[in-house]
Amino acid sequence: xxxxxxxxxxxxxxxxxxxxxxxxxxxxxxxxxxxxxxxxxxxxxxxxxxxxxxxxxxxxxxxxxxxxxxxxxxxxxxxxxxxxxxxxxxxxxxxxxxxxxxxxxxxxxx
Amino acid sequence: xxxxxxxxxxxxxxxxxxxxxxxxxxxxxxxxxxxxxxxxxxxxxxxxxxxxxxxxxxxxxxxxxxxxxxxxxxxxxxxxxxxxxxxxxxxxxxxxxxxxxxxxxxxxxxxxxxxxxx
Numbered sequence: 001x002x003x004x005x006x007x008x009x010x011x012x013x014x015x016x017x018x019x020x021x022x023x024x025x026x027x028x029x030x031x032x033x034x035x036x037x038x039x040x041x042x043x044x045x046x047x048x049x050x051x052x053x054x055x056x057x058x059x060x061x062x063x064x065x066x067x068x069x070x071x072x073x074x075x076x077x078x079x080x081x082x083x084x085x086x087x088x089x090x091x092x093x094x095x096x097x098x099x100x101x102x103x104x105x106x107x108x109x110x
Numbered sequence: 111x112x113x114x115x116x117x118x119x120x121x122x123x124x125x126x127x128x129x130x131x132x133x134x135x136x137x138x139x140x141x142x143x144x145x146x147x148x149x150x151x152x153x154x155x156x157x158x159x160x161x162x163x164x165x166x167x168x169x170x171x172x173x174x175x176x177x178x179x180x181x182x183x184x185x186x187x188x189x190x191x192x193x194x195x196x197x198x199x200x201x202x203x204x205x206x207x208x209x210x211x212x213x214x215x216x217x218x219x220x221x222x223x224x225x226x227x228x
Contacts, residue, residue, distance in 0.1 A: 001171055001172050001173075003154065003156075032212070034212050034214070036214045036215070038155070038215070040155075045205060045218040045219065045220055045221060046155065046205075046215070046218055047218070048214055048215060048216050051214040051216075052214070057216070089154060089155050091155075091157075091214070091215070093211060093212050097167075097169055097211065098157065098169050098170075098171065099145070099157040099160065099210060099211070100157060101147075101154060101155040101156065101157060102154070103154055104154040104155070
């Protein structure tokens with residue numbers, strides 16, 4: 001049950017686009033389309049931003065989009081805004097019938 | 111609106127036991143998988159366990175298997191996590207979440223801090 005691999009940090013200026021990668025294996029991301037992304041502000045509970053690879057819950061800005069290729073999933077944030085500064089985690093179901101999260105990425109808006 | 115409220119956290123000695131509870135409201139509790147997820151201080155999220163709506167399907171992370179037990183009471187709209195043999199590395203904020211398995215974590219509680227220390 002190793003954590004999925006994410007970059008420790010990603011930064012961008014307001015208005016720019018950034019992409020966060022999430023690398024797993026053929027037993028999790030590569031096997032299922034049950035990939036999700038969560039946003040967590042300091043001291044707060046995580047919030048679901050993307051589910052089933054690329055679907056967005058009602059109320060989540062369309063500046064957030066998700067995709068997957070092979071064993072790697074990606075979260076793209078376009079038109080970066082100050083309120084997007086937060087930690088982001090990917091998640092996936094696994095062939096062991098467990099869930100696993102990514103190592104987390106701190107997004108900084110310059 | 112859907113809401114989850116955890117309780118039962120606190121300070122416990124190494125080797126000790128503690129039970130967390132999670133009260134659900136605003137949705138049909140008995141329809142959903144439920145999970146416990148933890149976050150050690152300054153660290154990332156770690157999935158701990160899930161339980162299906164009927165309690166038929168249950169699974170645990172290797173790090174807690176044999177020490178933690180998840181359960182639910184659909185009549186009381188409550189989720190539980192019995193923790194025993196607690197270790198220092200179990201120190202974390204424990205979140206209750208709606209979802210687990212192939213279902214995503216749509217709703218999260220505010221978290222309950224468990225500190226394992228002598």
